[in-house]
Amino acid sequence: MQKGFATLEIIFIVLIIAGLASVAVPNATRILDRVALDYETKKIYTDLRALQSFDRMTEMKDSHFNTAIKTQLKFNVERNRYTIMKNETSQILTEHYFSNGVTVTKNWEFKFDDMGKITNKSGAAISDSMEIKSRYGSTYIRIDSVGRFRGSRTK
DSSP states (O other): OOOSOOHHHHHHHHHHHHHHHHHHHHHHHHHHHHHHHHHHHHHHHHHHHHHHHHHHSSOEEETTTTEEEOOOEEEEEOSSEEEEEETTTOOEEEEEEOOTTOEESSOEEEEEOTTSOEEOTTSOBOOEEEEEEOSSOEEEEEEOTTOOEEEEEEO
16 A cells, blocks of 8 residues: 555645635635725825814914914825825825725815815815725715715725
8 A cells, every 4th residue: 555645636635725715815805905995095084184183273383484374285186196285385295195906086176274174276165075996895985064074885
């Protein structure tokens, strides 16, 4: 009697491993895609909250001139990235590129007023929504005219 595996046994083991991998790989990509979508949504929420709280401040000290100035920031969303920039000079303060496979379906540009409300280029208060999409789902971020953020996930 010889020791070792027969060719038929090795073929069965390879088939079992291939069958398990064919089930596991699509689920793993779906999980990674969901993690990327959740990360990008939380990143946008965090930056929007920081921007809103910064714009609620009434003044910021300028160390060069020893005076109080108000700096307006605007939030600009494009298909694969978003930027936070100074409104007067268009200097980019923060730039974030979305993860692979995550996109935004609508370009969005707005700023906050002193009370935290979202305003458009002309200064009128707006309420709007944005959809962040990935291959297996999407998230909506809705902002009302008062400046509250709400999100909902679709499959």
